[in-house]
Amino acid sequence: MSGDGTVDRTEGPDDAPPTGPRRILIALYSVFALAATARGIVQISVQFDDAPLAYSLSLFSGIVYICAAIGLLTARSWSRPLAWIACGTELVGVLVIGVASLLDPAAFPHDTVWSRFGSGYGYFPVLLPVLGLMWLRYSAPGRDRDPVD
Template sequence: MTTEVSGAGPGGASGAGNEPGSGEAPGSGTRLVKGPGLLLLWLYGVMSVGAVSRSAYQIATEFDRAPLAYALSGVAALVYAFITYTLARGGQTARKVALACCAAELAGVLIVGTWTLVAPSAFPDATVWSDYGMGYLFIPVLLPVTGILWLRGGATRR
């Protein structure tokens, strides 16, 4: 079992995973939210709030108008929230889970984005991932790519 972002190490010291006495080897990449990772965490947090707010409102008030679109927005919101959680949690298990979720998110954006272009009648209203995230300045397609690069880079830095 590895030490997560914070906690007491073998010497009783408490602190981030890469600090002396934390039980992790220096440079092990336990902290996911340092440097550019902090910006990534912030962006996922903002997308979580936006997607959860939008989908909750749409599902609660207009679900019968575009059930597929609103359900997919709800799925996107859950994915963003879960990735935000795993990035904030840190640790090698969280890194692996976040990497898998970013890959699933990218697949979702590509599938839904293509679907909205091929069969626009299936989407009477936009989702977070419609047109590859055009309504969100293409952040939904850029964010998982950035996340994958960051998370994979951390694994090679170890």
């Protein structure tokens, strides 16, 4: 902190705008965050009684996508752990809900983002966490090679 009460901040590589695969992941997660959250909010507020589980899961998936986008976008001490947790939660969620929606379609009378492994979204919901986790692993601090941002 400087004498006038402002925080001294020198820009480093973490302050640079994201590029390459990270930028693509952030864009995809942001789009899915907006789509899933908006879908969940509308479904819950308009027709919650039709499929409460499915609509609650849609909103939950939107929150997970928001967390992943924030974790990948920011360069704070909590960002990478948040991204790991969000991508891991997404992968488990899409696999569990994907299997459950195939085994018991009656439990999911209306689709969620993760139903049938994200088939309604071109299977991106099952691919996205794999790519996110791969990028997080590849770009881990202290790796031998320089990560692609």
